[in-house]
Amino acid sequence: MRKQVQKTGDFGIGLMIHSVHMTDDVPALNKFYEEVFGGLVFMGVDEPNWLEVEDRWAGLIMISDLCIETMAPNVPVDPAKPVGKFYTKYGKHLHSVGYKVDDLVGLGNRLIEQGVYIGAPGGGKIQEMDPSTVYFYPSPRDMFGLMAELCAIDMPDDPRDLATWSSQMKMWEHGHPLTIKRLAYITLGVKDLDAAVDTYVNKIQAVPVSKGVDDEARARYEIVQLGDCLLQIAQPLEADGDLGRHVARWGNMIYGITFKVADLDSAESWLARKGVRTTRVRPTMLAADPEDCFGAPYFFTTESIDNDPYES
Incomplete structure (x- = not known):
């Protein structure tokens, strides 16, 4: 059975899609999670995933019902880009969380109306939500330090969306x-x-x-x-x-x-x-x-x- 997701709020904030762990070496961090936590890598299995708009490398790993996104800035690090800026200031550190939202446009506009700064993918401010926007970040300054990616789409190949999920969960509790x-x-x-x-x-x-x-x-x-x-x-x-x-x-x-x-x-x-x-x-x-x-x-x-x- 797939994961049964509980949601909060009028706009359907649901699955916590991932928590990001910033590092300087994605394969090394992936190996740590695999060998110590019994993590299951489902994105970037053979080599890290590259995303040009964020100038970063990443992987996705399941540990029980928590998905960790391992992330590292491209080298040389560009401190003008959000990922490079974070790494330059904090180094290896927990970075953020992410949520799937049913009505991303509605939630974004609600936050904007309340004076929350909404950051666009790759940087910049969103003044009004565009239906084509698939994710955004409320400013951590307005959310008491929590960087949260709010997203309209599912993570590809997320094990929690599979019918085998309930069996998979037993392996972490009883087999590790x-x-x-x-x-x-x-x-x-x-x-x-x-x-x-x-x-x-x-x-x-x-x-x-x-x-x-x-x-x-x-x-x-x-x-x-x-x-x-x-x-x-x-x-x-x-x-x-x-x-x-x-x-x-x-x-x-x-x-x-x-x-x-x-x-x-x-x-x-x-x-x-x-x-x-x-x-x-x-x-x-x-x-x-x-x-x-x-x-x-x-x-x-x-x-x-x-x-x-x-x-x-």
């Missing part, structure tokens, strides 16, 4: 030592949690799910559903912590990815075998060292989320 059940949430680090949540709920119609304080991360957070994904918006309460240092250095920006797993001990043992250093944040959560994950903070947990719309 990480025992990944699904994506738990993407974390966005922010300086002002209340203002950020207000923007997501009222401008893009995200649905509030739960809120709380994470004592170990030293952060206050709220989890919202945006399309077929949970987004944890987190404000550090102290500067002396990984999230606090990230927000102090980069400001409002995507921070990390958390997977829900069945067996945390198995995940910890496997990552150690693959040379990925980890820390037990608490008995129910494991953090992988970003230095061993090409700059990306990854977390693994057995915890449940209050009011989780994906828990049966």
Whole structure:
């Protein structure tokens, strides 16, 4: 059975098509995801995909229900292009998320009416939506640091669109030592949690799910559903912590990815075998060292989320 997609808002924000991981070597990052996470490459299998309008190379990889787009700027890097500009500033880092939208024109015009800057493919501002536009980016400045590609079309060959998808998912949980059940949430680090949540709920119609304080991360957070994904918006309460240092250095920006797993001990043992250093944040959560994950903070947990719309 293909993936059953939950949608939010009046314009049908649905499948999170991918989360982009910026790097300088797409084949090397693909190999990491294949060998450590059991990733399935379905675009750029033999060589990276080239997109001239963005001056970049990329691949697409499935890890459980999360698609990672591995991306690198063309060399020599052109800092005038969006991909080159990001890499020049941030280097190896989580870059963005992307969503399939049923009514992209309607959503774009809604955001424009609310004063949100809409970036066109390859750069430039969209003043009014053209029906021929197939994707755009709301300015991260207006979305509290989250770069989000909003798209009208499906990703070619996406395994989640196949009838074999429900069988494929079982392989990550039961056939791989990480025992990944699904994506738990993407974390966005922010300086002002209340203002950020207000923007997501009222401008893009995200649905509030739960809120709380994470004592170990030293952060206050709220989890919202945006399309077929949970987004944890987190404000550090102290500067002396990984999230606090990230927000102090980069400001409002995507921070990390958390997977829900069945067996945390198995995940910890496997990552150690693959040379990925980890820390037990608490008995129910494991953090992988970003230095061993090409700059990306990854977390693994057995915890449940209050009011989780994906828990049966």
